[in-house]
Amino acid sequence: MRKISKAALGLFVGAAMCVAPQVTAQSEAAGHTLTVDAGPRAAADPAYQVLVFSKTAGFRHSSIDDGIAALRDLGTANNFTVDATEDAQAFTSGNLAQYEAVVFLSTTGDVLDGAQQTAFEQYVQDGGGYVGIHAAADTEYDWPFYEGLAGALFHSHPAVQSATVEIEDRAHDATAHLGSTWQRTDEWYNYRTNPRTTARVLASLDESSYSGGNMNGDHPIAWCKDYQGGRAFYTGGGHTDESYTDPAFRRHLLGGIRWAAGTTNADCRPETGYTALFDGSSTTGWKQAGPGGFTLADGTLTSHGGLGMHWYSAKELTGDYSLKLDWKAVGDDNSGVFIGFPASDDPWTAVNNGYEIQIDATDAADRTTGAVYGFQSADIAARDAALNPPGEWNTYELRVTGERLEIFLNGSKINDFTNTDPARSLKDGHIGIQNHGDGDEVSFRNLRVKQGDGQQPGPRSGEVKGVNGKCLDVDNSQTADGTEVQIWTCNGSGAQKWAVQGDGSLQALGKCLDVSGGGSADGTRVQLWTCNGSGAQKWAPQADGTVRNPQSGKCLDASGGTWNDGTPVHLWTCHTGPNQKWTLP
Template sequence: MKPLTRTLLSAAAATLLTLAGTGTPASAADAPYDVLVFSKTAGFRHDAIPAGIQLIRDLGAANNFTVTATEDSNRFTAADLSQFEAVVFLNTTGDVLNAAQQTAFENYIRSGGGYVGVHSASDTEYDWPFYGELVGAYFASHPAIQQATVRTENRANAATAGLAPAATRTDEWYNFRTNPRSSARVLSTLDESSYSGGTMGGDHPHTWCKTYQGGRSFYTGAGHTQASYTEAGFRALILGGIRYAANRAKADCRPETGYTTLYNGSTTGWSQAGPGSFANSDATLTSSGGLGMLWYSAAEFRSYSLKLDWMMPGDDNSGVLIGFPAGSDQDSAQTSGYEVPIDATDTADRTTGAVYGVKAADLAARDAALNPPGEWNTFELLVEGERLQVFLNGVKVNDFTNTDPARSLTSGHISIQNHGTGDDVSFRNIRIKELGGTAPRTGPITSAAGKCVDVSGASSADGTKIQLWRCTGGTNQQWTVAGNTLRSLGKCMGVAGGGTANGALVQLSSCTGSGGQSWTAGANGSLVNPQSGKCLDANGASTADGTQLIIWSCHGGTNQRWALP
């Protein structure tokens, strides 16, 4: 296979088409590559094979790849296969390779080669387990040729990015022996209520992609009829599948189950903060103006996998913000939470996949995973406690752990950013999977004597005394454990002036992330301020209402024992 070279920014943008559209999509300029089309049959032979070969030749001529078509299985040698970035099994049937040829193809895939299966490629090599896992599922049966509704589940892959969310077309609709969803990323499904003869029920995958033993696999059940090969949507599907298999278009093809849709056309639950806005069309949000954000105000999240698809047409700027409290504007959301930006030309700590201004992205991994402007990309932001991992098209490009006590990833809202005039970034299919784990804890902090930690007078002014008081259930006795901070009335418990001496006063003040506002659980129920190495202490071991809280050398006494919510 030829070495892969890619240009980060390209003047040619992908043309988005619907199934009802015309023409073939022009991809961003790919480095030249070679494709082998294999159409040998040992069973039923489709009369659409010549049309399929001609289609792929036409696609190659328009999209910078050369095509070699063959039915000679002797081409399956290590030397021959090494010339090709992808091999298309075009309506193959039956046993088409001998044992040595199978071994050569297995080694080709393991060395990073690509496979594309069209229609009856799943009716091929039933006794070759490697092939069955590579294709994803074997053919079981089909009803008569008829119209059916195809629903596009993933519109980020190059094969399906230009397709409508749902469309009706005519083909021979395959039922499969197994459901490939557990091992592949399903790109489209069949709506069995729209035709007769489906046997897979409410989840009938039709097109999917996957990585397998070092290589890439793309399969579609479409392509029985000669007419299929004249359809613009089908042509776009095959081109995108070839580009993915040849490693020219990047995609997250990991299996995906259990996600809840936050946006896939409906903006219910979303609110705009700040200037600018998002247009909502074709199940796609497109930013304009700013600096503002569209945030999911209906719920906050903790311990989750957030996925969303995005595309920028040129050198544009946007980001995804997470971990901020309700009611934030864009600026405060960025300082109380974190932004993962979308701008491939910015500095390392502000570029695609970075944690904005805090931790640079792995630029080598980022460059290898990133599709250029005009093509869709997928982010996964995986939040587990204070750890944030960023995946771009399925590749990890950042791994960050929050240690700033003024911020916390343990709970908060999410948003997409509209950066400003001319920064027109589009988003699709925003979905989330909550992973469970420990919820942010809110409630009283009690002393060993049964008194509550109390904000004097329920005042939220900076410098307000924090004291012991009988427990009343008031809001000034409600504390949220957020990372290494203890928060009440929207502010943080901290040591006055960041002091470290015995007797330094503990008070309420605006959360700044300073060491004086950091607290960790120590031995015997103690709360330790790591900056000073000293413990939260009820002054003079008093239990009286109004006793000032201070820091003091840790000694394990009852006036240094606390029960958190």
Template sequence: MNRHHRYLATWAAGALLATAALPSAVSAAAGPELGTPAVAASSAAVAVDDPAYDVLVFSRTAGFRHSSIDEGVTALRELGKANNFTVTATEDAAAFNSANLAGYEAVVFLSTTGDVLNAAQQTAFEGYIEAGGGYVGIHAAADTEYDWSWYGGLAGALFRSHPAIQPATVEVEDRAHDATAHLGPTWQRTDEWYDYRTNPRTTAHVLASLDESTYSGGAMGDDHPIAWCKDYRGGRAFYTGGGHTEDSYTDPSFRRHLLGGIRWAARLAEADCRPETGYTTLYGTSGTSGWKQAGPGSFTESDSTLTSQGGLGLFWYQAKEYKAYSLKLDWRQAGDDNSGVFVGFPASDDPQSAITKGYEIQIDATDTPERTTGSVYGSASADLAARDAALNPPGEWNTYEIRVEGERLQVFLNGRKINDFTNTDPARSLQQGHIGLQNHSNGDDVSFRNVRIKELGGTTGPREGAVTGIGAKCLDVAGGSSDNGTQVQLWTCNRTAAQRWTVGTDDTLRALGKCLDISGGGSADGTKVQLYGCNNSGAQKWVQQANDTLRNPQSGKCLDASGASSADGTKLQLWTCNTGANQRWVLPG
């Protein structure tokens, strides 16, 4: 059974997938010109070894009809034949019923336009996505269903206007996602470049954007996303603005872009698709300034990618020490290889200093639990089930987020939390130190891209903002009251103090100066969740799990929106943990 079929099983029953290294520093290796057809063709020619799955391609139009739709269907059929998925192409909206949709891992909206689904069909598609389904929007999929707000959220942004077809430079922001990992830092394409009514960056993870200085008529300014992905109400959504022209669908780079979007939406590949803002690049397209090699071995550099060779050494960022921060980086193993990311160590030209005075987040999928991928090496195993579910295999890229707040270290793999460790060793401290990349030994070939960091401000780095749940509604204190015992509920997001929560390093959630609390410290299903004076009790501890639920360790149960409702005023309660959308929460970043 494919991954997505497991996500759909319950709902359906009720409703019927560069080398790169620095001699004592970094040695540059000449690579091919970025974005050339030769590079694209090579990367697009390799079939992906996936289990069989099924894709529905929907191309109904109720407005402008693109002449490239036939070429798009042909390209998707050919991609499917080469990569083990079947394509069912239709313009019949009757295909949007719960029983039929349950048979597909992803649904592609191929340059649809206008109002293409009726109310019952919209409801069926909403159920499909909320049960874990995948959506892929191509080009005019953003020129569709303007009066259906749910669809606007799924697509991420809707069409406003476009200038004439012309060449432009696409800036590839994420080179780990399967839809963009085959591309260089820039991508030269000719297409019809859409402007959108809103900027999706705050609600979606931007994969690529347009450099408006390279073409005429762009109207979104310096931040013009053109491809993105997002988790949406239990499902996955990928959108690309390319695909207006017939030639797009014979371009190997664009075909590989579509394949990656489909694979991710269908849960055949993993990626961090959480919104990302405020990060500073430590290693990207501008070389290795600020970095230094310690110990033997080195890294090679090619195509803005570092690849380890020899060792045991460490390539560390000497320019600055960091306190509270979120460190993100992309990494790839060639095979059964060994490397790691070090944090919290003092400045030293001896790599052993990082080992004895810092902590390593391991990369090695075949070692023992406390020394395998996602572990804090020698100290804390990852949640192996969560790690395995989030991990892409050798040859594909993965993304780590390593979040350090005080002595707490959390590890996220492709957007899912897999480790939560607190340092208690008096000989070490995470509260200040450097970060570094390990080159382990000969034959251990691990590559790194796009190392970036966001300082969280202070040694504890509290996160503050809205907490959102089912229906994109906000965690809200009823009436904005700070009285003990005030019911906590769902409500339309409105940016008031009653919806501004602080995520404490002590596992509390605080609003209006008080804590999210379980009435009476109870553990029965249905126990009221309320606002109450902070008292450091187990009734006020909430730990986010890999599946985005908020679990109270004392009771072993989860924060739940009663009745699986997203209506304003829905009361929050304690309930046995499950995978329902009414128990999944997005915390401030």
């Protein structure tokens, strides 16, 4: 399916200016709830279409009509058209292709037959978006694809009552308008499984704030995930009629739709094991280096003046680690994140002995957003595709493994840098955020770190690029065991989206990259196959750019010597030629 182009979104990309840092921290408590009306956006999204599906084969919610009306209102105000239906015959490949997202609005029971399920699976695998609202989790219990898409299925619920919703991710467009907690009344579902290991949890319930929660204190209620080439967002709210006149809930739905439709980006990879360095309530452990400072309000540090740097003096990061933080620029503003520098109240120490990961979308290539400032440009095309425009939040992950630094923007890898300067080291040092100068206003939230696991903070997904810049591709997006894997011009489809799993497997369309029969002979077919954990499905990236199957000791290889679209991949003795060099997400 055609996804909305980033060029059409009017993203700010190109060049900007940053050099040293400095900072002072100032006051104010955070955490109050914001309720923001879902009016028209300052920069309108390009027009797109959304299908709202509300067929019920079980309990029918009285709020469905209110939900459709609210979604139509959101569409009118935000440049998308809503087609609402309860006719499952809308689920054909041809019809679904016109929609950027499909909303399951409190559907219940078995609502699609086998052919309709197949069409919807293909739609998602081709990059389509899914939004599930409330009883969308009470649907299609015997369809494994749907359970994976929704993230979790309904178990039970107590009576409608008020509860405290804890906002875990304030960068996603569905929750960025909220404070750290959100008090609201709804019917709070319990789920059969916990989606935290497969999805990014955006909000969860404080089970001590209401009666009837049964998920042992870890109770996700809204989440997002990349799934078999598409995007999936779910919220458990929306049982009551009143939900759909609540401005905060309407804005929550709008953010989920925008993300599922591809008009905004977010890091929706699962996230566990991180420790807060700045949690929004206090700057304890942080110090200012140089002039200027940061103002603390609503759980957010916002820069003013400079050049300065606010640095985390309480702890030096050593060894492998993953640092994540959320940031937002108001306009064409300048800031950056420093890592790997020794303790000092002089911001130039960070400049001269560490590395800055730039925030400024309009500077030269080696000093624009995603660049290791002055050393290495980001992959500009990948950066442009992942970057949200001024006024919207972005998430950086800075992953340090030895002297290697991988930079992820909203979950997409945009830079891969290795330090070779003995005067600098990524293996140990402090981190800091820059206030660049008067007129540069950049905000930061939720700085957190995971140490000792820098290589595997969660599955990574994206394109696997090989010879001639072509992508590893599943032939015709088929999912049958034995489907050929080939190289093809990169096109952003689900057939080219691979997840690098912690067990060493590479997965696309819900299946694994597999050496046929576990063979080891040169020319052995490499194919798609049901994941089984065997050695035939383990792949190990090497420092020389090759990807090796450890069981056979041989490399993933694009066959032949011309490497056109459709060239199959196979197993071959490792020789580090261009047809054995791969860039993983």
